[in-house]
């Protein structure tokens with residue numbers, strides 16, 4: 001399971017790189033769950049990350065994603081324009097929040113699928129995941145699909161949805177050949193169940209900040225989470241052998 005961390009500036013990007021994250025996600029956490037940074041700042045951060053400026057290690061080469069901001073599903077024209085503008089800043093992936101259910105959300109996904117961009121639909125899952133919306137988000141143009149939460153103080157994505165619903169989401173997305181990411185106030189306690197679910201990556205902000213997610217990244221928490229995720233990989237890799245050897249005959 002790869003690790004995505006949301007950052008708002010060069011100093012935070014440096015902290016995240018030093019901790020060895022796999023994805024740097026450009027976001028303004030105080031502007032909402034998928035708060036967007038100003039376009040000039042996104043361009044500046046992408047250039048600094050690619051060139052290794054400002055103490056950033058260009059050899060680390062994380063994937064760079066950026067969010068477009070929290071926009072209502074009805075603001076389709078604004079969403080498409082903002083996705084194009086963020087994509088033009090040179091990021092690898094453009095994360096677009098898809099709130100709601102039914103035709104409005106599916107219509108937005110169909111429109112996003114026409115853009116010549118590497119878009120990651122982020123299904124806002126506080127009220128559950130709609131099967132039709134999952135299907136519309138799992139079509140080939142999309143680079144990956146994520147589930148995340150809007151309300152960050154109501155528990156983690158796992159608390160809100162439960163492992164069964166998330167397993168069904170991951171199975172559907174993997175079956176369609178999409179990479180899957182999970183986020184939503186995920187904490188260290190969620191790591192073991194997450195690893196069992198097997199998303200391709202997990203996204204973090206709340207768990208790696210001093211205090212609330214609107215605060216600053218905490219290098220100590222970042223490194224501890226990186227180590228815990230690395231430890232999980234070893235643990236999960238060891239599980240099949242142990243299971244085969246120790247499983248009782250039935």
Ligand SMILES: O=C[C@H](O)COP(=O)(O)O
Nearest residue numbers: 006184185203204205206
């Ligand atoms: O995309 C990742 C998010 O920024 C995660 O934020 P969170 O851990 O506060 O939900």
